[in-house]
Amino acid sequence: MNCKFFTIACALLSMSFCSWANENKTDSVGYQFTVTKELNTNPVKDQSRSGTCWSFSTLSFIEDDLLRQGKPAVDLSEMFIVRNDYIEKAIKYVRMHGDIAFSAGGSAYDVLYIIDKYGIVPEEVYTGLNYGTDKHQHGELDAILKGYVDAIIANPNKKLSTAWLDGFKAVLDTYLGKVPEKFTYNGVEYTPQSFAKSLSIKASDYVPLTSFTHHDFYKPFAIEVPDNWLWSEYYNIPLNELMETIDYAIDKGFTVMWASDVSEKGFQYLKGFAVVPVEKKNENLSGTELARWVKLSKSEKEGELYKFEEPEEEQYIDQKLRQEAFDNYETTDDHGMVFVGTAVDQNGTKYYKVKNSWGTEQIYGGFFYASEAFVKYKTMDILVHKDAVPVKILKKLHLK
16 A cells, blocks of 8 residues: 555645634535444544555554553554565565565555564654654655665666665664664563564464455455565455455454555545445536536546535445456555444445544544445455454354
């Protein structure tokens, strides 16, 4: 997930919608939601101008799971994960002669991989803000790191030096800060590894799931998206079982890490919802009306066709339509978020309550509601605790 584009777009939009959002905290125009299930979750965070939604969403999911287990609330450091992920990514990028993606993006399993290998620290120990701003702004850092590794793989000396990785780490230390070998938290001294152990965070406790037909069901495969540089494998299950797992998890008190496409016209984050409206066409235009219509941009045309003044009729989503969207690049690995509950609109249509990481300057303070159709259609993958997966599905995956 590399949500940099959408983060910046949202930030720019919020400049013009900020006052509107603050004055309308009850319901978005046309849609009224009633929460039917709400789980404990830490406060909404702000990834600001960084493409690190994968770290924010997965750590939020892990923090929620610690709350579920009855442990004290803890704010974990997203930038500790990002820093170490960049190191691992650079090593692989150089080893692959630059023939894999190298960007700010990543996946949910990156977080578990980094915690298993490097540990974790609290946010107060490592904020990653070492370059003169009070919010994350990674454009300069991302560009420098990409230029650095590209210079290394150009290999001007015909042999890699022994210093290149230390130099790469030095850039990260300069921008994000050096990671302490030891730190004190709540009166106890830890290393990153011992702190992770104290929280009992283990990759083996979590199950990554997806649903596509170009691979066999009930077997794992590495999702073919550029930001899956780690080649993490996700268990493939039918769409109905993916949705069953999400519902089962929320019903049992587990939040769900959710990776999704958010580029659809029905993704109306500032208005507080995401839906899949039935396709509309503006027909029977003539004269000056037609001349005006053809000059409009795609987004302007969609703005006239889809007013969202009341709940829109949604498309019927099945496995075939979902697969076609993925194969045609219409569903891409855009953004990571967390399901923290369920809701219904005034027509009784089911939605999932979603926690985002774009700050709180939005109609629902950083939360929104994604319809069941949207989730079926645009979900790339999910991450859940193994106890949040129905036993019959675990057995099919040979995990039980």
